[in-house]
Amino acid sequence: xxxxxxxxxxxxxxxxxxxxxxxxxxxxxxxxxxxxxxxxxxxxxxxxxxxxxxxxxxxxxxxxxxxxxxxxxxxxxxxxxxxxxxxxxxxxxxxxxxxxxxxxxxxxxxxxxxxxxxxxxxxxxxxxxxxxxxxxxxxxxxxxxxxxxxxxxxxxxxxxxxxxxxxxxxxxxxxxxxxxxxxxxxxxxxxxxxxxxxxxxxxxxxxxxxxxxxxxxxxxxxxxxxxxxxxxxxxxxxxxxxxxxxxxxxxxxxxxxxxxxxxxxxxxxxxxxxxxxxxxxxxxxxxxxxxxxxxxxxxxxxxxxxxxxxxxxxx
Ligand SMILES: *[C@@H]1O[C@H](CO)[C@@H](O)[C@H](O)[C@H]1NC(C)=O
Ligand SMILES: *[C@@H]1O[C@H](CO)[C@@H](O)[C@H](O)[C@H]1NC(C)=O
Ligand SMILES: *[C@@H]1O[C@H](CO)[C@@H](O)[C@H](O)[C@H]1NC(C)=O
Ligand SMILES: *[C@@H]1O[C@H](CO)[C@@H](O)[C@H](O)[C@H]1NC(C)=O
Numbered sequence: 001x002x003x004x005x006x007x008x009x010x011x012x013x014x015x016x017x018x019x020x021x022x023x024x025x026x027x028x029x030x031x032x033x034x035x036x037x038x039x040x041x042x043x044x045x046x047x048x049x050x051x052x053x054x055x056x057x058x059x060x061x062x063x064x065x066x067x068x069x070x071x072x073x074x075x076x077x078x079x080x081x082x083x084x085x086x087x088x089x090x091x092x093x094x095x096x097x098x099x100x101x102x103x104x105x106x107x108x109x110x111x112x113x114x115x116x117x118x119x120x121x122x123x124x125x126x127x128x129x130x131x132x133x134x135x136x137x138x139x140x141x142x143x144x145x146x147x148x149x150x151x152x153x154x155x156x157x158x159x160x161x162x163x164x165x166x167x168x169x170x171x172x173x174x175x176x177x178x179x180x181x182x183x184x185x186x187x188x189x190x191x192x193x194x195x196x197x198x199x200x201x202x203x204x205x206x207x208x209x210x211x212x213x214x215x216x217x218x219x220x221x222x223x224x225x226x227x228x229x230x231x232x233x234x235x236x237x238x239x240x241x242x243x244x245x246x247x248x249x250x251x252x253x254x255x256x257x258x259x260x261x262x263x264x265x266x267x268x269x270x271x272x273x274x275x276x277x278x279x280x281x282x283x284x285x286x287x288x289x290x291x292x293x294x295x296x297x298x299x300x301x302x303x304x305x306x307x308x309x310x311x312x313x314x315x
Contacts (some may be wrong), residue, residue: 066232068197069158072175072190080130080156082108085234087226088124089241090115092256092268097144097305099240100125108240110230112222113137114144116261124240124260132226135161135174139145142177143260149185160193160201160225193225201228208291209284217280227295236300244308245290248272 069078086106088094090113103109103125111117112133119125133141136158141148148155159166165174175192182190193201201220203215213220223242230237241260247253248269257265275282293308295301 066229068194069191070194070237070240071228072178072192073186078156078158078191079109079146080233082106082129082234084108084238085110085230086125087230087237087239087242088112088115089239090239090259090261091243092258092260092265093241093243093254093305094120094123094260095256097123097241099123099305103127103240105149108234110226112226114140114148115259120260128152130156131228132158132160132222134222135159135165137222138174138177142181145181145184149181149190151187153185153187153189156189158191158193158225158229158277160198160222162198166195177234201225204228206283208294209287214271217278217282219281219283221283221285221288223285223292227292231299233302234300237302238249239292239301239303240305242292242303243289243306244293244303245286246287247306 022099064081065077065079067077070076071078084106085108086103087110088103090111091131096152099121100122104127108129109125109127111124111128113131113133114137115124117126117128138161143159148157159174159178161174164172166172168175170176178190178192182188201224205211205213205220205224211218227237253269255267257263258268258271259265271283276284276286292301296308
């Protein structure tokens with residue numbers, strides 16, 4: 001053996017001594033962390049976490065922090081887990097449905113913006129666990145702050161809005177208004193959607209539709225933010241009063257006001273059509289509903305009043 005080969009052999013043996021235990025350690029680590037075996041998009045991040053929760057419904061629910069939603073007072077993340085959630089749409093479809101008692105029987109009741117219960121209890125129920133509120137609707141809450149933040153002090157408020165309104169450096173109008181409310185009602189449970197989570201919600205829109213939200217002149221709806229949060233919080237979701245993406249094209253469809261609490265407001269389908277086709281600043285309600293239908297197939301989501309055939313989810 002030449003001197004050179006001897007050195008090679010020594011390197012090889014020493015290398016083996018170092019590499020083998022390292023390899024064993026890595027294998028053990030991966031086995032103790034099953035999520036590492038999943039593709040990265042299943043192992044982390046918002047909506048895909050749910051895939052795991054939903055595919056193992058019997059697993060004891062983890063009360064994990066929802067770090068995309070931060071308390072305006074304590075700066076702590078939202079912590080919430082519900083078994084069955086009722087999401088009550090603000091649509092005129094709710095009128096005359098007498099779904100109130102069914103809604104109130106679920107673990108958590110979700111409402112959007114300023115949708116009232118008073119005067120509509122038989123149709124929409126009485127309880128409100130959580131309210132998802134657009135920055136544009138915050139003034140509607142502050143107009144009746146005594147009602148929303150003192151009488152309804154058990155309700156969690158989750159506010160979403162763009163950075164320019166939510167910024168915390170004194171220049172964000174929505175944030176400033178909410179700070180004021182939090183000072184006046186220290187027990188109010190107000191959570192802000194973080195900028196990261198807002199970007200994430202945009203990203204999901206792009207992934208699902210192939211369109212850049214900003215470039216396509218789209219405003220996401222409060223329903224979009226509601227469903228993305230609900231899929232992280234709820235084991236099972238029952239959506240009331242939300243039509244599907246083909247409803248407005250069907251013959252003999254029912255004409256209902258856009259909001260159940262605004263009698264005589266524009267017909268829902270007409271409003272959806274205008275928004276769907278607006279070049280800028282339109283909500284894509286119809287597009288969103290097609291996406292919701294897709295999610296319903298893989299998550300525990302059912303629709304009623306009117307019903308859809310979506311929940312063929314099965315597996
Ligand atoms: C997703 O799961 C990871 C790991 O379990 C966790 O750290 C993260 O906070 C979860 N994200 C959400 C939005 O729940
Ligand atoms: C919460 O609301 C209840 C019922 O309206 C009221 O009696 C109570 O004083 C409120 N609590 C706080 C801390 O505001
Ligand atoms: C859409 O909704 C209408 C009215 O409720 C229903 O008849 C139809 O079957 C639904 N379509 C799908 C694909 O669920
Ligand atoms: C939905 O949730 C219910 C109750 O937790 C469960 O019995 C059912 O199997 C779930 N369905 C799916 C498709 O995960």
